[in-house]
Amino acid sequence: MKLTKDLMLGMYEKMLRIRYFENKAIDLFAAQKIPGFVHLYIGEEAIAAGVCACLGDQDYITSTHRGHGHLIAKGGDLKMMMAELFGRADGYCKGKGGSMHIADSNLGILGANGIVGAGMPIAAGAAFACHYRGNDAVSVCFFGDASSNRGTFHEAINLAATFKLPAIFICENNLYGISNRQSNHMSISDVSDRARAYGIPGVTVDGNDVVAVHEAALEAVARARRGDGPSLLEFKTWRQRGHFEGDPQTYKDPAEQKAWLAKDPLPHTEKQIIDLGYLDKAGIKALQKKVQAEVEEAITFAENSPQPDPSDLLRDVYAA
Amino acid sequence: MKLTKDLMLGMYEKMLRIRYFENKAIDLFAAQKIPGFVHLYIGEEAIAAGVCACLGDQDYITSTHRGHGHLIAKGGDLKMMMAELFGRADGYCKGKGGSMHIADSNLGILGANGIVGAGMPIAAGAAFACHYRGNDAVSVCFFGDASSNRGTFHEAINLAATFKLPAIFICENNLYGISNRQSNHMSISDVSDRARAYGIPGVTVDGNDVVAVHEAALEAVARARRGDGPSLLEFKTWRQRGHFEGDPQTYKDPAEQKAWLAKDPLPHTEKQIIDLGYLDKAGIKALQKKVQAEVEEAITFAENSPQPDPSDLLRDVYAA
Amino acid sequence: MAMMSYMEALRDGMRIAMKNDPNVFLAGEDVGAFGGCFGQTQGLFEEFGPKRIIDTPISETAILGLATGAAAVGLRPIVEIMFVDFMGVCMDELLNNAAKMHYMFGGKISVPMVVRAPCGAGFSAAAQHSQSLDSWFAHIPGIKVVAPGSPADAKGLMLAAIRDNNPVIYLEHKGLFGMSGEVPEGDYEVPLGKADIKREGRDVTIVTWSAMVNKSLEAAKLLAQDGIEAEVLDLRSIAPLDTGAILDSVARTNRLVIVHEEVLTAGFGGEIAALVADKGFDLLDAPIKRVAPPDTPVPFSPVLEQAFIPQAPAIVAAVKELF
């Protein structure tokens, strides 16, 4: 299927935004401007961009420890995100959350999450709310290959399948859980085989091809909106960086890393756009410049944002 | 395959022991001689008997809230069991455990369990120990259809499959979790379909036919002893009584109850024994009498066992 | 006023909240036509139907997640965990998400949910179906914890809990389900964090909650026969804690005994003792005593279980040590 120019450029721009935001995060973390843990999504951008292009603000997502990509793809504000990574008062969470805990209720972003697999039952809960309200909104749950070994995966998908909830479970299979290779944490090669346990559709797709991702997601989202229940989509991909910044990645085979770098989703998408005649090289460059500028603005915003006041420590423990 | 006389009679005797033990438990609970919760296995005896006939004392089992059948089939002592149901000092647990918490380390019985699904990871742990020691012992985990929705099911089987542990996961599918029909707690009809999620064999068998149960179990146990890893066996059966004694069972369809009573595993096994010429009606009667007597002895033993001393409250919190 | 059982009262609270707010629903294991493990939800399925009274699979983590996710997007879930003992199965969802989302996200998402959990010993349900874990919940910033000890409080706290904008743990004591008492008609709330003097007395303050309120009142009667007038302060909520009410009472009596059904060590009694040993130190004429079960799992045998649960004579004895 031929995707429209708006759609292709929109997804590509999201991918650029994620990549440039995170490339900067690398330096800012090294420069100790970003404290705490930083888990980068670089190399997996096509998944968040392709999936979120099926969603509107009324739709929900739950994200993970590796959440920047999902948040940006769902429309997250780069300024408030960067300020949060810096731990500043103008950040999404006023500096209380950091990289692993950013949410935006206006955009249906129910939060990155530091607990592996914790987003799954929460996503089922948001899907239940859509079902309860009888609207056609859906709930999308992102998680990794290794997270699919958590009990929450089983309980949340079983619940969603039993109640036919409008949920889409999206496994980003980058072949590792930290240092642990998929073949050493499960005994199957396709996580999508697990769909059978709940009587729902399960498909495996190239996660570095944004078009393939989008088409698979469209079908699952349409199914959910129709009231036909959840799906499990597995996107094969590769984490180009370490598990977190600072990880030496000694567990990776350099040849394999090299092969996957050659499959980087960004150049691939650029080629698709050029082949479709949607933009020429100059147009691509212009778009890249524009996004670079946005990221620079975000950094300036974060740099200029004040530190939280120590008295903020006691605020927002309870809702009024 | 034609089962030997010893095997057939051995399994049948176990089934009788379970049935008669529990028939008495009904009255003793009604007479308030047995306190607490009592969950009866009546109607499901062929599963425990058929499975445990594949096991020796070196093999392990984990049981459930509905544990009498598993314990008796694995060789549990009726006297100490009944005394424990009474809460007496000579019970298996000195009165501290009751019906839901009986274990026998000499017989590899790692305990009935009041937490649904809690036996699964424990069974995986015992299977790990067999694997670690390099002996050919196996670990069998019994659980119900509704318990297969717990996260422990997923985590324990994934772990066992990944490490190729000698574990056998046995789902006793009696179609209900308390009042909740299987079709209302999962979206598949055969729990064995879940084996696919772990790349292990999964089969569904008539749980009221002790011969079919035994043959399926033999294969799974042999596979585990060979070091080829776990299996998931599903046995379809029916709980003839309420979830616990006192349950009015208004959720059951009387016609369906009637149909299942006609499939009671005991008469079915008796017929097989007679058809095989292993015993005549008189022989069956004699065996029944013998087991009846055993159960009566167990009750007398329990009746005569003293109450625990209040000072026992503080004993056995910590191992020396 | 009407005579009602504790169970009827908490059910009435749920019913009124559901009638007044379409965003309120109830989910849990066998809460539907079956009416709940102890009958707590009897009739609600018939009244509100399967859309709002939902039988779930045996998946406590998914149940807590269902509540958390639904609440985070604006519904007001009530979920039942069949026994509080099972909260260990879904503690992460409560501890790391429901309780912390509001704070972690800078106050931008709130999670108005109620987790109902039957607690307590007394039925030979043994070690995995008889616990009280009150202090665990009180140790989680971001949630509230209520533990009614009477039918009227059971209803009023239920209504207040459902309408609170935070996760609230509602500890319903199995031993109180059958207790009957006067309950106001219609819609009213017992504010979270307000203790109630169930008996006035000048000589000693007994701080307690849940099923131990009745045991303490029983003890107070016995003490009165010996001329000791005990004040029985029912906390009703342990988070927020009504520290003012505790200190005021001790200021009058100058003596404090704390009674709870959790095991002694690291039970919530320690928090109360610490509060008074700091802010109320000069008010005290005698040591602070705690009456609680010993540090053991709950035994099955009725003989042992009765020895485990604090009884009135033990409370009397503890009070008398202070004179």
Added chain:
Amino acid sequence: MAMMSYMEALRDGMRIAMKNDPNVFLAGEDVGAFGGCFGQTQGLFEEFGPKRIIDTPISETAILGLATGAAAVGLRPIVEIMFVDFMGVCMDELLNNAAKMHYMFGGKISVPMVVRAPCGAGFSAAAQHSQSLDSWFAHIPGIKVVAPGSPADAKGLMLAAIRDNNPVIYLEHKGLFGMSGEVPEGDYEVPLGKADIKREGRDVTIVTWSAMVNKSLEAAKLLAQDGIEAEVLDLRSIAPLDTGAILDSVARTNRLVIVHEEVLTAGFGGEIAALVADKGFDLLDAPIKRVAPPDTPVPFSPVLEQAFIPQAPAIVAAVKELF
């Protein structure tokens, strides 16, 4: 004696126990060739191989079950839960099985296992990776809980924990991993349940454990400048609790301050205050003070996190209130 870091010391304890007992193995996430999230297990995989140093899937419930089942049949597992914050994921396995099996089964099965769990704040790891849950574990009858505050104790408590016949929670503080100190060579045990006076003093007793030991020693130095000699009592184990050592020290100083990193409410400090307000009431010349973080989740921002963690000046201030 050798100079070693806290992390090297606890690793040395594991190594010695594994060398001496083939039944001891270690399982957890990324504990193998990767060497553990913070490097705690570096080198063990190379030394003992994949049979005894086992990388598990991300399945904390299965990891605790693996330990429980293996221990129940005679092995001596050490399992690592990457952050103590994740214990909520597998609390049921600990609370309802590992901790209770010995009692429920009448003493016939024991469960000798160690659960290692890094705890504590200070790294901007935010609300789900920075907690201390000490009092939760202390509230579970049937388990033991250790929280070393020095390299020498880290090693000796590790050896004692592995050889104990009960489940032991070993709380290793992330902020102490780099702390170096004198550590005895070879095989020795620090007995579970024995506190240690880390600094003698006549004027006030500071009871503490884990990372707060150093903070308290820092405070004691400052206090000494003002002529107040603080005794710093390091509990090392919170279950069993060395009640004798606490009461003996208060008998000498007549003043008590408790310092911990758990949030204040229902933290283990309450238990210690309650103990002394009962058994040591007549020893006290002043109120009992607790220094602990406020009741909030752990914030991400370094500015807020430093305000959250108790610092020496706050301990000094609390002590001075008693004079």
